[in-house]
Amino acid sequence: MIDQKNILKRFYVILVMLVLFTGCIIYKIIQIQIIDGEHYKSIANQSVYKSFIIEPNRGNLYDTNLNLLATSVPVYEIRFDAVTVSKKDFDKNLVPLSKALSNFSGRPVSYYKSKLINARKQQNRYLFIANDLDYSEYQQFKKFPLFKLGPYKGGFIAEQSIEREHPMGKVGRRTVGYNNVGLEGAFNEYLKGKKGRQFKQKISKGQWKPLNDGNSVEPEDGLDVVSTIDVNIQDIAHHALLRQLEKFKADHGSVIVMETKTGEIKAISNLGRTKDNTYYEKRNYAVWESHEPGSTFKLMTLAAALEDKVVDTSKIVDTKNGVLKYYNRTVKDSRKGGYGKISVGKALTVSSNTAFSQIINNSYKDNPEKFVDRLINMGLNKKIGLEIKGEGQPSIPHPDDKNWYGTTLPWMSFGYGVSMTPLQILSFYNAIANDGIRIKPRFIKKVMDKGDNIETYDKPITQNSVCSKETAKILQDLLKQTVEKGTAENIYNKNFSMAGKTGTCQTEYWIESGRYIASFAGYFPAENPKYSCIVTIHKPDTKIGFYGSQVAAPVFAEIAEKIYTKTPIKDLITKDSIQSLQNNDVVYKNIAKAEEHINTMPNLKGMPLMDAIAVIENLGLKVQFVGEGNVIRQSIAKGQKIKKNQNVKLILG
Secondary structure: OHHHHHHHHHHHHHHHHHHHHHHHHHHHHHHHHHHOHHHHHHHHHHHHEEEEEEOOOOOOEEOOOOOEEEEEEEEEEEEEOOOOOOHHHHHHHHHHHHHHHHHHHOOOHHHHHHHHHHHHHOOOOOEEEEEEEOHHHHHHHHOOOOHHHHHHHOOEEEEEEEEEEOOOOOOOHHHHOEOOEHHHHHOHHHHOOEOEEEEEEEEEOOEEEEOOOOOOEOOEOOOEEEEOOOHHHHHHHHHHHHHHHHHHOOOEEEEEEEEOOOOEEEEEEEEEEOOOOOEEOOOOHHHHOOEOOHHHHHHHHHHHHHHOOOOOOOOEEEOHHHEEEEOOEEEEOOOOOOOOEEEHHHHHHOOOHHHHHHHHHHHHOOOHHHHHHHHHHOOOOOOOOOOOOOOOOOEOOOOOOOOOOOOHHHHHOOOOOOEEOHHHHHHHHHHHHOOOEEEOOEOEEEEEEOOEEEEEOOOOOEEEEOOOHHHHHHHHHHHHHHHHHOOOHHHOEOOEOOEEEEEEEEOOOOOOOOOEEEEEEEEEOOOOOOEEEEEEEEOOOOOOOOOHHHHOHHHHHHHHHHHHHHOOHHHOOOHHHHHHHHOOOOOOOOOOOOOOOOOEOOOOOOOEHHHHHHHHHHOOOEEEEEOOOEEEEEOOOOOOEOOOOOEEEEEEO
């Protein structure tokens, strides 16, 4: 009886404990599911579902003629969810899908069959299939067996990313830029668009599957920007500079071509030497690199003296046998023995250092502030204020500076001690071509949205007058004489007038002697300027040559002559020159207006891309091209009949 009572007591104790334990479990379930349910659901959702940013398509960047400089291209990666597919659909489509993948990649059918079966066994929800696919290839994959059933029934996962492509290749790459650099950076606010959002489900560690649940926010594509760059002129400038850098084994160089009346930048080429002695666009030297200009600064010097009326161009200066001393420092002319007694005007055309040092020192030594203030009033101490980032700071010494010496003033007269970028120098020369009116350089023509103009920039921005029209006319004549019978007479062309000034400046002379900057700045044609241009080449091999007339001026002349003979294209190609092109002889000079319509296809093989485009567009055809280099194949054979607006595809190599 006692044992039975003890057993009952134990039973009740155990029962109570079980009831309490069960109650605790029930309470915990209620707490998790009801009291704290929303909190735990939120945590679970955060770990299983996540919002991802979708980058928009960046707007296209065009040249002035709507040729693409940069465009966004979608690139696709294909994955496979081997779990979501039903057994029936998987078994039915296994072999057909394997064959389709094999046909695309060239790998054996057995490879893909095994890969898909293993993924199914391992419950792989994110199996890699292919990447770096373009849009047409992506569309092809969407039609493959099983994949065509979609993301849920077919396990098809496609992830898109955006890559920036540059149809011009390496030509103008630094000017076109990327992210916050170059034209891409300057007009980023227009180009970048607005980001979107897409929710994805976590299917395994580090793997997320896109959800098509209606909660995604589509990105807004960026606007298109039409720049002032002309790819034809850019190509001319690039190759002219490249050839000269290679010839003189120079360290680096730049070229800028600007439309005189509007300030539109038509080309900027920047090339620097690599360790293997090849050249590519390393930095934007034309905009960034501020350096002593040397003799190209003599134009600014003479403009100041003429404006202050301390000299006129007929005044005679004795060049002292080409050697002159200031405070134990020596000024020399490049011509041994000097130029004797010459006029101030001739001093500019022959670029006499001794003459210019005397002109400025004798006129301003008692009041150097007057000379410096004149340069400052011309705006030579200020940045231009460009859309492109990274403009170098110009520098004009002042008598109040601690490092102002007795030699500062005479050395400034021929471009030492001052500092300017190539574009800042060109801006002044362009102002002289414009009768003294400075026009702000610009890089943008308009902004478009799906072909519609949103903003246009067609009015030149006048910055200031650098001198009177009278002074500008005097300087224009002297710059023309410099090419005809001065330091740049080696580029004189009786059929085509040019005006400009050579520059040769020692650089890094505190490190090592024999380092020079060769330059040429000017405009063309001389009588009615269409374009201004500056060529700057740093540290050419002195054994080959280093003077501005030898190194830089020929680049200017080549660019000027090729632009002159190619623009406007439709007025400049004759029947005879087309016939010459059919024989692979590119005619650059003395091209007159076409007398009759040419309706047969010329032979473009071996031609540079820009030359081929010029011919094709003149014939009224549309052009597409693939690759880089010269034309190796053309879709319409030589001699075939052609029709207006017909498409021609060029293969380059």
